Amino acid sequence: MTKTILERLKTLLLNEYNIDVGLIKTDAPIQSLGLDSLDMVDFFYAIEKEFKIKLPTQNLDLKSVQDLIALVERTVKEQTPGQPLNPKTE
Amino acid sequence: MNRVVISGVGVVSPLGNSGPEFFDHLIAGKSGVSRFPDDFAPRLGIRIAARCAFNPEEHFPRNIARKLDPVSQFALVAAEQAVQDARLELAEEEKRRSGVYVGTSVGGIKALFDSHIQLLVENATRLPPLSIPMAMNNAPVSHISARFGLKGACLTYSTACSSSAVAIGEAFRLIQHGYADVMLAGGSEASLEYGLLMAWESLGTLAPEASDPAASCRPFSKDRSGFVLGEGAAMVVLESRDRALRRGARILGEVIGYSTTAEAGHITKPSEAGMAAAMQAALDNAGITADSIGYINAHGTATLVNDVTETRAIKQVFGAKAYAIPVSSTKAMHGHLLGAAGALELIASVLSLQHQILPPTINLAVPDPECDLDYVPGQARKVSGLTTVMSNSFAFGGTNAVLIVRADR
Numbered sequence: 001m002t003k004t005i006l007e008r009l010k011t012l013l014l015n016e017y018n019i020d021v022g023l024i025k026t027d028a029p030i031q032s033l034g035l036d037s038l039d040m041v042d043f044f045y046a047i048e049k050e051f052k053i054k055l056p057t058q059n060l061d062l063k064s065v066q067d068l069i070a071l072v073e074r075t076v077k078e079q080t081p082g083q084p085l086n087p088k089t090e
Numbered sequence: 091m092n093r094v095v096i097s098g099v100g101v102v103s104p105l106g107n108s109g110p111e112f113f114d115h116l117i118a119g120k121s122g123v124s125r126f127p128d129d130f131a132p133r134l135g136i137r138i139a140a141r142c143a144f145n146p147e148e149h150f151p152r153n154i155a156r157k158l159d160p161v162s163q164f165a166l167v168a169a170e171q172a173v174q175d176a177r178l179e180l181a182e183e184e185k186r187r188s189g190v191y192v193g194t195s196v197g198g199i200k201a202l203f204d205s206h207i208q209l210l211v212e213n214a215t216r217l218p219p220l221s222i223p224m225a226m227n228n229a230p231v232s233h234i235s236a237r238f239g240l241k242g243a244c245l246t247y248s249t250a251c252s253s254s255a256v257a258i259g260e261a262f263r264l265i266q267h268g269y270a271d272v273m274l275a276g277g278s279e280a281s282l283e284y285g286l287l288m289a290w291e292s293l294g295t296l297a298p299e300a301s302d303p304a305a306s307c308r309p310f311s312k313d314r315s316g317f318v319l320g321e322g323a324a325m326v327v328l329e330s331r332d333r334a335l336r337r338g339a340r341i342l343g344e345v346i347g348y349s350t351t352a353e354a355g356h357i358t359k360p361s362e363a364g365m366a367a368a369m370q371a372a373l374d375n376a377g378i379t380a381d382s383i384g385y386i387n388a389h390g391t392a393t394l395v396n397d398v399t400e401t402r403a404i405k406q407v408f409g410a411k412a413y414a415i416p417v418s419s420t421k422a423m424h425g426h427l428l429g430a431a432g433a434l435e436l437i438a439s440v441l442s443l444q445h446q447i448l449p450p451t452i453n454l455a456v457p458d459p460e461c462d463l464d465y466v467p468g469q470a471r472k473v474s475g476l477t478t479v480m481s482n483s484f485a486f487g488g489t490n491a492v493l494i495v496r497a498d499r
Contacts, residue, residue, distance in 0.1 A: 018153040041219040042157075054215060 004086055005069045012046050026066040033065070047072060053079045094265045094497060097339040098166035098327035099379050099437045100276075102322050107423050108171060112424075112434075116449040117470040121304030125319050131284040136296050138303045139282050140320035140425025154442045157220055158233065159198030160280035164323035166237060166432075169274050173238065176327035176339060180272065187270050189242035190234045191261045192325075193277035195285070195429035197227035197246075203283050230323075247400040248429065250285045251389070252350070253277050254324065254433025255483035256490035258347035260327050262493075271333055275481025276325035276433035280283075290319060295393055305453050309351070309392040310401070310465045311421035312456035320425020324433035327438075331498075335465035338480025340446035341498040343440045347376025353488030356379060359395060360484045365403035369482065372492035375408070378478065380408045383494070385448055387439045387471075387481040388465075390419020391426060397458045400482065405463075415474075416464040420452045433485035435488050436493050439479040443497055449470050 003011075006026060013019045019034050035043055044055050053075045062068050076083055101108060105115035106121025114121070122140040131137075140385040142164070146155040149167050169190070172178075180188055194322060201224035210213040227244040235244040241266060247257045254277020261275035278468050290296050297316040308314040333343055339472070349371030352365040373380060388400055397419075405412045420438050442448050447470055454467040478496045485491075 016153055016156070018151060036217075038223070045216065045219050048216060 003050070005072055007020050008046070008050060009068070010042070012050055016046050017043070025063060026064065026069060028069060030062045030064060051076055052083065091266050092268060092389040093331035093344060094262050094328055095331045095334050095344045096326050096342045096440055096495065097329055098172040098174070099333050099342065099440065100171030100325045101163045101177060101192055101205055101322070101434065101437060102142055102144060102168050103322040103324070103424050103427070103434060104142055107142065107144065107167070108377065109175060109437060109441065113170060113438065116420055116423055116438055117447055119450050119452045119469060120421070121452065122320070122423060123303045125299070128439035131287060134284065134287055134291065136291050136298055137308055138299045138318055139287070140283060140318055142322050150364045151165050157224065159201040159224040159229060161194060161198050161278050162230045163235050164280055164321070165192055165278035166233055168276060169234045169237070170279070170327040172274060172276070172327045178272070178327055184271060185239045186241045188240045188272040189244045189270055190231050190274040191239050191243070191247060191257035192230045192234065192246050192275070193247040193249070193255070193257035193429045193432065194230060195228060195248060195253055195279055196281045197216065198229050199281050199286060200283055201225040203285055222451055232276060237304055238274070240274070249491070250487050251426070251431055251487040252483035252485035252489050252491040253401055253429035255481065255493055256350055256489065257437065258326060258328070258433055258436060259491055260495055261352060262345045262348050265328055265330050272327065274325055275328055276323065277427070277430035278323035279428045279430040280321050281428065281444045282319060282321050282496045283342040287319070297392065299333070301457035307422040307425070308360050308388040308453040308455070309388070309422050309451050310458065311454045312458035313390040314394065314397060316393050317421055317426040318384055318490050320427040322427050322434065323430050324388035324437050326433065343495040344445050344498050346496045347372040347378070347398040347494030348492070349375055350491045351487060353489060353490065356369065356486070358486050360490070361468065361489070362399050362402045362406060364488065365400055367481070367483070368490035368492045369403065369407045369480065371486060373479065376494045378494070380411060381477045383408070383480050384466070384476040384478065385439065385442060386415055386480065387435045387480045388416040388417050388419045389419055389482045390451070392419065396484070398458070400484070401461045401463055401477045412463055415464065416448050416466045416471065417463050420449050422452045423449070432481065434492070435483070436481045436495070440481050440495055442494060443476055443479050446474055446476055
């Protein structure tokens with residue numbers, strides 16, 4: 001079993017914000033995560049810790065959940081090329 | 091002018107996390123002072139403090155607790171208790187005329203220190219975004235306002251050790267003059283952090299650890315050597331007496347006098363004249379004479395300077411009557427809560443009034459000829475006919491505050 005980026009984001013949301021987005025689809029709008037603007041900044045920080053990356057903070061045009069997944073994937077490949085994106089679950 | 095009463099109290103303290111538990115322990119002469127664990131703050135020399143037994147997860151879901159500095163956690167829990175104790179319910183239209191004043195000395199200092207550790211020790215390239223809203227001094231007020239929907243005046247007072255006495259006094263005036271009907275007021279402090287403890291140690295006002303940590307702080311005793319730092323929060327519900335009577339609230343006492351005056355002098359050293367002026371101004375504000383006061387909860391920090399100066403100031407204001415008024419310092423038991431001290435000690439005074447029993451000054455073993463008042467040494471004292479109490483708060487920076495509460499009549 002491997003964990004997708006989406007699953008890792010969902011785990012973060014559940015653990016840090018007590019938000020269960022259930023079977024959210026990747027084309028869902030980013031707002032459907034249920035985070036206000038302050039939470040979103042904080043969520044980005046949590047993502048940075050989880051994926052050991054540094055995300056840009058400006059000029060982000062994230063419309064859908066897929067945009068966020070793509071941003072994380074792109075940043076991981078740029079900044080920590082050796083890191084497995086879909087680590088094995090225990 | 092409106093009369094203003096206290097209808098509920100809430101306490102998070104080294105002597106327990108409720109008003110009744112706190113007061114029971116005060117009356118039992120129990121100390122909340124203990125040693126830090128050996129692995130905490132390795133370079134700290136004075137390794138004692140009065141800490142709260144407080145588990146945030148008993149009070150908040152984990153995802154909420156992690157967004158709150160302890161100073162806000164303490165304040166929210168104390169406010170919640172005070173509201174429940176007062177059986178306070180606010181209609182929507184009343185919330186615009188209700189607010190909250192909180193005093194704190196250093197606010198969310200843990201959030202700030204934690205981010206500094208990440209920056210300087212862990213070489214972080216980004217700091218937690220919530221550091222700012224967690225650390226800001228007005229976070230406790232903001233969270234309490236949001237929790238109870240209070241939309242009137244919501245302000246933070248920071249005048250060091252008198253912060254929460256000022257918060258309560260200013261809230262009292264606000265209701266008295268008709269700008270609000272209900273106020274939550276008090277203080278919160280959560281500053282037992284390595285960096286601050288080391289700084290306090292340098293300043294030289296902390297009591298060295300006695301062989302029994304509980305005996306370290308010895309107010310008014312000849313062998314006194316300073317205070318022990320504490321933490322916690324204390325909040326009261328203040329409301330206009332008319333409103334309290336209309337809803338059949340239990341009234342714990344009426345706030346009848348408040349003063350805040352400044353030393354306009356030394357940054358840390360209080361003066362006899364300044365302390366006396368503060369007490370006299372509170373008496374004048376209450377429209378009573380010194381004869382009416384039946385108990386004084388002293389600032390009583392157990393520093394060499396404070397206790398003798400406060401004793402002289404009491405004698406200056408009360409004259410020969412000073413010797414007949416019981417004066418105790420409860421700081422030896424709950425520690426010095428800094429920004430929350432004034433509110434906690436006011437609650438001690440109000441509960442003394444309610445139960446007609448005075449908390450003792452513990453650890454007063456060696457008489458000091460210069461401290462020759464009745465400090466209720468060692469053991470609590472039952473009294474009868476106690477009607478009016480005074481609580482003193484004198485602060486670094488020179489902002490003094492005195493509150494006077496009378497049994498309702």
